Amino acid sequence: VPHDLAGLAALALSHALPAPDTPWRAVPPTPFQQHLRAVLLRAGSPLVVAAAVTDLALAPVVRLTPFANAYRIIARKPKP
Structure with a gap:
């Protein structure tokens, strides 16, 4: 089934480089950090x-x- 590896790679990148506008960040990222993330x-x-x-x-x-x-x-039904 396609997209398992691509999804894994995209999720790993987004986990390693979190979005700068996340509300739980105590301090917003500096312009350098934003540029580095991009x-x-x-x-x-x-x-x-x-x-x-x-x-x-x-x-x-x-x-x-x-x-x-x-x-x-995960969604497979057990056989009777």
């Missing part, structure tokens, strides 16, 4: 693209395994 997000974009391409390349093979998608594993 630069690092742009630098991490190829990682997300590479993960998406890998997802699409592996999709036909991964669909045949029972571990294709975490949501399907």
Whole structure:
């Protein structure tokens, strides 16, 4: 199932580089921190693209395994 690796990469980037306007920050980020975050997000974009391409390349093979998608594993009904 496509988008698992791309989602993981995007979530990892957003976790490592949190948004500057989050309400729970005690002190707003400095302009340098905002600029650094923007630069690092742009630098991490190829990682997300590479993960998406890998997802699409592996999709036909991964669909045949029972571990294709975490949501399907969690939502699977038990057999009677």
